Amino acid sequence: MKNRTIYAVLLALCIIGFWLFDNFYTPATYSNSNGSSPDVVQSDFLPLSTTGSIVEHEYYTLSYSEAHEQAEWVAYTLKKEHLTYDDRQRPYFIEDPKVKTKSADWRNYKGSGFDRGHLCPAGDRRFSEQAYNETFYTSNISPQDRYFNAGIWNRLEQKVRYWCKKYGDLIVVTGGILSEKGLLEIGEEDVDVPNSFYKIILRTSGEEVQLLAFLIPATESKQSLQNFLVSVDEIEGETGIDFFVNQTKKWQTDMESGVFDKGWEF
Numbered sequence: 001m002k003n004r005t006i007y008a009v010l011l012a013l014c015i016i017g018f019w020l021f022d023n024f025y026t027p028a029t030y031s032n033s034n035g036s037s038p039d040v041v042q043s044d045f046l047p048l049s050t051t052g053s054i055v056e057h058e059y060y061t062l063s064y065s066e067a068h069e070q071a072e073w074v075a076y077t078l079k080k081e082h083l084t085y086d087d088r089q090r091p092y093f094i095e096d097p098k099v100k101t102k103s104a105d106w107r108n109y110k111g112s113g114f115d116r117g118h119l120c121p122a123g124d125r126r127f128s129e130q131a132y133n134e135t136f137y138t139s140n141i142s143p144q145d146r147y148f149n150a151g152i153w154n155r156l157e158q159k160v161r162y163w164c165k166k167y168g169d170l171i172v173v174t175g176g177i178l179s180e181k182g183l184l185e186i187g188e189e190d191v192d193v194p195n196s197f198y199k200i201i202l203r204t205s206g207e208e209v210q211l212l213a214f215l216i217p218a219t220e221s222k223q224s225l226q227n228f229l230v231s232v233d234e235i236e237g238e239t240g241i242d243f244f245v246n247q248t249k250k251w252q253t254d255m256e257s258g259v260f261d262k263g264w265e266f
Contacts, residue, residue, distance in 0.1 A: 030133040069104035074119040096139035103139040108187020117144030147220035232256035
């Protein structure tokens, strides 16, 4: 009888311990105090922040929307030397210490039925532990349907890596379409669930710039990626973001109004 009581107490303590760990444990920050690296996107190609909340990490930059509890855009550079297959231990998702208003707690996603979808993919940042871990800030994730996340969105991420390997360094700007109202919300912090996601990819060679822009509904699709090509102007209309505000008006007119796929191997 005495042994049963001891076992019951130990079991109860274990259950309480696991619950406390799962709900309250937060690991140390992944931030590096050394400041930004030369791999971040130069300001010439950064979008305008509609929220005024720009956060610079060592390997990507984002604009955080507190109203939607996620980034309105994440911008990063993908280089050939980044394309490694190093095996990395998957870290915890944690709040972003550089978001002044506090980024969403990962627990908002628990039981929601939605994946914690990376915007800057962890797969693009395997070249260092620091770079990889940074992608697990909750400021870099957005609720995504699991079949979309593992399906067409993953196909596009893989295609971006293919283009980087084939053509060289790329600049990528990506995020969800964050409508002002009407979006499904999850968790205690009302994290909005985008109905579609965009990704803009640029490659430069001297003065020449080539650009692709995708707008994809947030459901799995077997269609060709080319079917989701749009103009940057269309994405700007959906998001209210001026993506290349630091470029000349002529550059913006020439590059943002059309749909271009010439010179990109699909």
